[in-house]
Amino acid sequence: MNYKDQLYNARKFAIEKHNGQHYGIYPYEIHLGNVVSILMKFSILPTNQENTDILISAWLHDILEDTTVSIEELEKKFGKKITDIVFSLTDGEGKNREERKNNMYNKLIHNQAGIIVKLADRIANIEFCLIQNNKKLYEMYQKEQPKFQQIISSKMNTELANSLLIYLKTLL
Numbered sequence: 001m002n003y004k005d006q007l008y009n010a011r012k013f014a015i016e017k018h019n020g021q022h023y024g025i026y027p028y029e030i031h032l033g034n035v036v037s038i039l040m041k042f043s044i045l046p047t048n049q050e051n052t053d054i055l056i057s058a059w060l061h062d063i064l065e066d067t068t069v070s071i072e073e074l075e076k077k078f079g080k081k082i083t084d085i086v087f088s089l090t091d092g093e094g095k096n097r098e099e100r101k102n103n104m105y106n107k108l109i110h111n112q113a114g115i116i117v118k119l120a121d122r123i124a125n126i127e128f129c130l131i132q133n134n135k136k137l138y139e140m141y142q143k144e145q146p147k148f149q150q151i152i153s154s155k156m157n158t159e160l161a162n163s164l165l166i167y168l169k170t171l172l
Contacts, residue, residue: 003046010056011036013077017067024132028066032059034124035117042160044116057085057117064090088114089121101144109155119164122148126171142172 001009015029023031035058046052056078063069064086075083088111092103108114122141129138149165156162 003049003052006052007046007055007059010059010078010082014059014063017063017069021066024128024134028062031124031128032062034128035059035061035120038120038123038164039116042120042163044160050113053081053085054113054116056082057089057113058120060086061089061117061121085111085113085117089118101148105148105151109151112156112158112161115152115156115161116158116164118152119161119168123164123168123171126168130171145169145172 011029011032014032018028018032021028036055039055039058044051044054046055060074060078060082063074064071071083071087074086088104088107090104090107091100092107094100094103108118126138126141128134129141145168149169152161153165156165
């Protein structure tokens with residue numbers, strides 16, 4: 001299967017599984033598409049398998065957290081590499097947001113592709129806050145940024161991740 005077909009299949013699967021969910025007033029696929037679009041603007045294009053895996057993972061990044069899709073189902077459909085990336089982006093157990101995020105960060109720091117997708121996800125979320133003038137959510141991201149940056153900065157080893165982080169910092 002060529003790269004574009006792989007990407008189309010991930011998009012179709014994500015839209016189907018997130019059906020009925022919303023991102024603000026919009027269908028959830030808008031958020032997923034925004035994350036993919038940010039990666040493409042940073043030159044992650046479906047021209048090789050590594051880039052395609054990152055884009056597929058962007059379409060699927062919330063699927064384990066927000067749908068009934070299991071790790072086994074995801075791995076059967078998209079393989080271990082994609083599943084590992086998506087799992088690294090999935091909030092862990094915890095009694096509050098901080099604990100859930102800390103558990104996710106403990107997985108994320110071991111997955112470079114996951115870090116790239118997470119940065120794009122965070123950019124998409126913050127851009128959406130700015131567009132929608134959601135001050136409360138924007139302030140939450142501002143408050144979380146120092147810890148997020150501290151955790152991932154020492155684990156990033158690509159120019160792309162550094163570029164995404166620089167752009168993210170300009171939004172805050």
